[in-house]
Amino acid sequence: MMAMSNKVPNQEPGEIEALLPWHAAGTLNARDARRVDDALASDPELARQYAVIQEEYAETIGLNESLGAPSSRAMQKLFAAIDAEPARSGSTSVGLSARISGFFASLSPRTLAASAAVGALAIMLQASVIGTVLMQRDTRTFQTASYEAAPSPASAPTTVTRSLAPAPAPASVEAPTRLFVRFAPTARVSDITALLDGYQGTIVDSGKDGLFRLQFGNRVMTKDQIAGLIRRLENEKIVSMAVQAQ
Amino acid sequence: MSATQAASDEILIARIAQGDRLAMQVLYGRHHVRVFRFGLRLVRNEQIAEDLISEVFLDVWRQAGKFEGRSAVSTWLLAITRFKALSALRKRKDAELDDETANAIEDTSDNPEVSVQKKDTSDALRKCLTSLSPEHREIVDLVYYHEKSVEEVAEIVGIPENTVKTRLFYARKKLADLLKAAGIERGWP
Numbered sequence: 001m002m003a004m005s006n007k008v009p010n011q012e013p014g015e016i017e018a019l020l021p022w023h024a025a026g027t028l029n030a031r032d033a034r035r036v037d038d039a040l041a042s043d044p045e046l047a048r049q050y051a052v053i054q055e056e057y058a059e060t061i062g063l064n065e066s067l068g069a070p071s072s073r074a075m076q077k078l079f080a081a082i083d084a085e086p087a088r089s090g091s092t093s094v095g096l097s098a099r100i101s102g103f104f105a106s107l108s109p110r111t112l113a114a115s116a117a118v119g120a121l122a123i124m125l126q127a128s129v130i131g132t133v134l135m136q137r138d139t140r141t142f143q144t145a146s147y148e149a150a151p152s153p154a155s156a157p158t159t160v161t162r163s164l165a166p167a168p169a170p171a172s173v174e175a176p177t178r179l180f181v182r183f184a185p186t187a188r189v190s191d192i193t194a195l196l197d198g199y200q201g202t203i204v205d206s207g208k209d210g211l212f213r214l215q216f217g218n219r220v221m222t223k224d225q226i227a228g229l230i231r232r233l234e235n236e237k238i239v240s241m242a243v244q245a246q
Numbered sequence: 247m248s249a250t251q252a253a254s255d256e257i258l259i260a261r262i263a264q265g266d267r268l269a270m271q272v273l274y275g276r277h278h279v280r281v282f283r284f285g286l287r288l289v290r291n292e293q294i295a296e297d298l299i300s301e302v303f304l305d306v307w308r309q310a311g312k313f314e315g316r317s318a319v320s321t322w323l324l325a326i327t328r329f330k331a332l333s334a335l336r337k338r339k340d341a342e343l344d345d346e347t348a349n350a351i352e353d354t355s356d357n358p359e360v361s362v363q364k365k366d367t368s369d370a371l372r373k374c375l376t377s378l379s380p381e382h383r384e385i386v387d388l389v390y391y392h393e394k395s396v397e398e399v400a401e402i403v404g405i406p407e408n409t410v411k412t413r414l415f416y417a418r419k420k421l422a423d424l425l426k427a428a429g430i431e432r433g434w435p
Contacts, residue, residue, distance in 0.1 A: 012415075013411065013412065013415040017415070018411035018414075019411070021390065021418070022389060022396060025390055052422075052433065052434045055371065056375075056390065056418065057390045059368060059371040059372050060375060060386055060387065060390035061390060062372065063372045063376065064391040067282075067286055067287070069279045069282060070278060070282040070295070070296045070299055071296060074278070074282070074296040075300075077297075077300040078274065078304055079270075081300065082270065082304065082307050088264065189253075190250050190254050191250070193253075194250055
């Protein structure tokens with residue numbers, strides 16, 4: 001049986017015992033957290049030690065919080081140094097590759113690394129679609145006034161709703177629910193990804209102006225369920241429009 | 247830190263790599279206090295800690311393009327801070343640091359024993375946390391205050407994961423010893 005706690009002073013901690021501080025801080029993965037919880041429930045000595053750790057944890061936070069904050073001098077010094085740096089050769093605007101690489105970088109933490117390879121691939125493909133469409137949208141945000149003076153009917157926001165009705169391909173009555181969703185201009189890639197996770201949504205297609213065709217789950221929904229889904233989506237801060245695509 | 251914030255930190259780094267000053271301001275605003283506090287706990291001098299954060303974020307500005315996203319941005323920041331803090335410490339004499347310790351952080355009249363006389367376990371615990379060795383102080387802060395996982399602490403400090411666990415265990419035992427010496431028994435070890 002695995003050693004849960006060390007009963008002898010000056011010896012190495014037991015496997016579970018060594019994890020207690022991270023359990024108190026909430027930074028264990030789900031599996032280890034469960035193991036620690038189980039051990040705490042069955043080992044009163046370990047539970048006593050955990051109570052001591054929680055006290056240390058609280059006081060460490062209190063101590064650090066009492067240290068205050070740096071003066072504005074630090075920031076002034078930093079930005080003076082940045083201003084004195086040689087100019088970057090690249091543009092100050094964010095390029096597509098930077099946005100996408102930034103997002104791909106965000107997929108690298110351990111939590112994602114541990115997920116199944118197929119799932120990770122799907123997320124990455126999805127991310128690239130989001131990134132591409134966001135960039136298209138961002139480009140439009142910074143278009144010049146002369147370009148805005150003659151917008152194409154297809155890209156004008158006011159025409160989008162009308163253009164949606166005939167757009168979707170015929171869908172089977174039994175098909176899963178698909179919606180056209182437009183995200184707010186302030187929506188970040190990470191926000192969109194989080195929303196998709198929360199609603200079990202996947203990107204089916206994307207068009208211009210940040211418009212996505214999304215599928216929600218794999219089950220057929222009733223009209224009421226679809227209406228409820230649309231209402232919930234439209235209440236999301238990052239969603240500016242949601243309409244049924246079928 | 248939430249996964250969402252970690253992801254947006256990495257997007258900020260990508261923008262900083264492109265020379266985006268606003269992204270730098272956002273990243274600074276988000277992390278400078280924790281970087282400062284981590285540095286201050288290591289160097290124990292506010293002036294030096296303030297200089298440290300300027301240097302840390304200037305490094306971020308310069309090195310953002312090389313950031314590969316293998317760890318969280320906050321972990322990267324703390325690793326840079328630690329490196330710079332140790333460099334700053336090496337430049338100073340131990341005697342000077344000892345003097346400043348008393349002035350910069352432990353600027354109260356009570357030692358742990360006096361706090362115990364006041365029966366104030368909380369105060370005594372904080373005193374003892376401050377009295378830990380830099381090595382122990384650092385690991386306690388990283389785990390409890392900066393909420394770093396075993397793997398992240400290993401990366402920041404540059405030691406194996408098992409050593410991280412045992413080092414924190416011995417830091418906690420040392421803390422218990424200090425408290426015990428001050429007359430406080432907490433039931434462990």
